[in-house]
Amino acid sequence: MQFDNSRPIYLQIIESIKKQLARGELQPGQKLPSQREMAAELQVNPNTVQRAYREMETMGLLETLRGQGTFISNRPGLLPEIKAELAGGILNRFIVEMRSLGLNAREILSLVHQALEQEEEGKR
Amino acid sequence: MQFDNSRPIYLQIIESIKKQLARGELQPGQKLPSQREMAAELQVNPNTVQRAYREMETMGLLETLRGQGTFISNRPGLLPEIKAELAGGILNRFIVEMRSLGLNAREILSLVHQALEQEEEGKR
Amino acid sequence: MQFDNSRPIYLQIIESIKKQLARGELQPGQKLPSQREMAAELQVNPNTVQRAYREMETMGLLETLRGQGTFISNRPGLLPEIKAELAGGILNRFIVEMRSLGLNAREILSLVHQALEQEEEGKR
Amino acid sequence: MQFDNSRPIYLQIIESIKKQLARGELQPGQKLPSQREMAAELQVNPNTVQRAYREMETMGLLETLRGQGTFISNRPGLLPEIKAELAGGILNRFIVEMRSLGLNAREILSLVHQALEQEEEGKR
DNA sequence: GTGGTCTAGACCACC
DNA sequence: GTGGTCTAGACCACC
Missing domain, CATH: 1.10.287 (Helix Hairpins)
Structure with a gap:
């Protein structure tokens, strides 16, 4: 993935995940790659991925289960x-x-x- | 002006001029900067500007008068x-x-x- | 081929190809030499050949397939x-x-x- | 005047004079420049002009009057x-x-x- | 290997 | 000063 210099990378990661969800490339309940894996894939600092994941959790988009990983929320709607x-x-x-x-x-x-x-x- | 790496610069110049025309920032009949000036402004090689100007002339968007400069066409429509x-x-x-x-x-x-x-x- | 100093080389290349077509020395659908080959044959810069080829494509005389070569158009008429x-x-x-x-x-x-x-x- | 490398210069001089005659730029009876003058004008060896003049005299196109110069023939037809x-x-x-x-x-x-x-x- | 884009820079024609 | 042509050569995308 390519990032745009004009906006923070963590926001671009969030937007990308929203788009994948909207297009059905990601499904509710699905497990996301670990922060480390995602950071490696995107060639980005793990802290950046963590920030993106944290914000998405705050928005109710993701759920983190200690020791199990991070999942797209199953919340209806x-x-x-x-x-x-x-x-x-x-x-x-x-x-x-x-x-x-x-x-x-x-x-x-x-x-x-x-x-x-x-x-x-x-x-x- | 910033250029997008994914598309040829000369096409981006063309699109930019079309947009300026549509927005009324450029008027039919108006003189454009010379190829050298435009190249300096955009920090681009004069040949690249010329390619853009030439293609726009072919499309009937510009008219060039040798030794005088390049103008937005006055063609009706x-x-x-x-x-x-x-x-x-x-x-x-x-x-x-x-x-x-x-x-x-x-x-x-x-x-x-x-x-x-x-x-x-x-x-x- | 000899070029006339009074007219642009790329125009002379275009005219030469039109004449060869009219005389049947070139056939519709036939592959032309690559830009580099033609440039070597004519002892001319590849950019000059490309300009000629590009203009002929614009006129609907040639068709270019990236990575495959340039062909005389098969367009009827x-x-x-x-x-x-x-x-x-x-x-x-x-x-x-x-x-x-x-x-x-x-x-x-x-x-x-x-x-x-x-x-x-x-x-x- | 520019000469073509493919044909003898004296023939090109002859042809040029014929064309000027046909177009009315030269008139029957008119005096031509001296061989020396013509050679200087055309930047050509005087011998070359002499050859052209001699051939045109043989063809009945010019007449040379000793001490007076060379003239376009007045011969009818x-x-x-x-x-x-x-x-x-x-x-x-x-x-x-x-x-x-x-x-x-x-x-x-x-x-x-x-x-x-x-x-x-x-x-x- | 093929065409496509771009730079750098020269020289020319027309004004 | 303006556009027009050409060279030399780099790097890229697609095959």
Whole structure:
């Protein structure tokens, strides 16, 4: 994985795990690599991974079982929450970009509508 | 300006100029910095700027007058074309990202609708 | 191949390839020498060959497959287009030259007619 | 004037003078520069100019008057002859080029016809 | 091995 | 001073 210099690495690790969850690449209840393993994989300081894991535990995204490891939380509603959060971010960035082209709400909605319809036609 | 290692610099220059045009930061008919100036500004080789300028001329985006400089084309319809192109790209990336979260067309449209409405309320 | 100092080398390479195509010395679909080979043959810098190849790709004359090589396009209608273009150029230069001798349209046409008839007789 | 390495310079001088005559840049009866002057202008050995002048005199194109200089011949019919000769050369090269594109007599004639007609329309 | 990108720098044509 | 062409050579991505 490549990190972006503009944001703290631990935040990028968190975001990456959220995306993997949303895409189904990670499942609730699944065991994560140990902090040491993850740090080695990402070529990052173990302290950085620890910070990411700690924050995700605080958010209720992970659960740590002493001596067993760290797991994606099984808490009901987790996945929808994550998806909603990610979707919100994507949505905001999208609207900002479209606005910067001088498009108003009606035009943006209309373009999204068209694009989705064309996609449907493409499938047929 | 910062360049992304993953894409050719000359393409990033082109995209940057398109965006500036769409945002009104550049106007049709306006003179661009000379190839040497632009190269100095961007800390890039003049040949790389020239490649970008040449491709934009081929696309009908710029016009170059030997010995005088390079200008944004005055061709009618230029701005709408550029905006449509950029909007199309933003739209496609947006839909791909939303789809990767498992959202269907109806849900995407509904979320965009909500987000735009909230924005409206925020203004009041 | 010898190059003319008065015109850019890359344009002369392009014209040479068009002529070879028109004469049937190159066939649609055929693989061209690699940029390096062609550069060595013509005793020219590889960048110059690449420029020629790239412009021809833009014109739809060539197709390049990364890592595999560069090929004459198989696009239907390619050959007639090229021939028409070359013929147009020859024709224009011919008429300009004849006009510079003070000949009018009727005289030019008549001379061409005679010359072609004589040629026919020569064959018999 | 630039000379072509592939043909003797004195022949190129002769051809140049014929062209100037055909275009009206030189007139029958007009005095030519002295051999010395011409040699200086063209940056060529005086012997080369002498050879050109001698051959043109043999052809009846020039007349040399001892002590007065060299003149374009006033012989009636000179201009038409020169023009016919030059036209013949242009015509032959033209037909060879068109043939090399695979065009037959009928097609060549038709293209010339079209080109001349379009030229006429352009004037209106 | 093939094409693609980029740098550094020279020299030219046109203004 | 401006863009246009060309060389020499490096390094990369894809095959």
